[in-house]
Amino acid sequence: MSTVVTALVVIFAAVAVFFTFVGAVGVFRLPDVYTRAHAASKADTLGAGAGLVAVALAFGTGSEALKAALLLTFIYITNPTAAHAISRAAYEDGIEPWTVEGAETDATEAGGDEG
Numbered sequence: 001m002s003t004v005v006t007a008l009v010v011i012f013a014a015v016a017v018f019f020t021f022v023g024a025v026g027v028f029r030l031p032d033v034y035t036r037a038h039a040a041s042k043a044d045t046l047g048a049g050a051g052l053v054a055v056a057l058a059f060g061t062g063s064e065a066l067k068a069a070l071l072l073t074f075i076y077i078t079n080p081t082a083a084h085a086i087s088r089a090a091y092e093d094g095i096e097p098w099t100v101e102g103a104e105t106d107a108t109e110a111g112g113d114e115g
Helices: 003-029 033-059 063-092
Strands: none
Touching: 003 033, 033 063
16 A cells, blocks of 8 residues: 555544544534434544545455445435434424523524614
């Protein structure tokens, strides 16, 4: 493996670790199921995507790279779908989205156009 490919593998692996870590922190820190599902699906999709790109680059051309590409396609389809299904089930169960107490929701109350 050449130096450039090795550097790209390390960069994509670092990006994968970063996004996966951010997703894990988001799941623990965010207040409700909707924001947690968003953090988990976005970060895990990007993290797994970058990780699979690193795998494909490390193994080069061949069946391993094809398998990584197929996994990437599968993850890009299923992660957002699963997050949507979880959020929709929570909404249908009547779970309210988290809001700040006393926050003004109307644009005119928030200093919008009085016109």
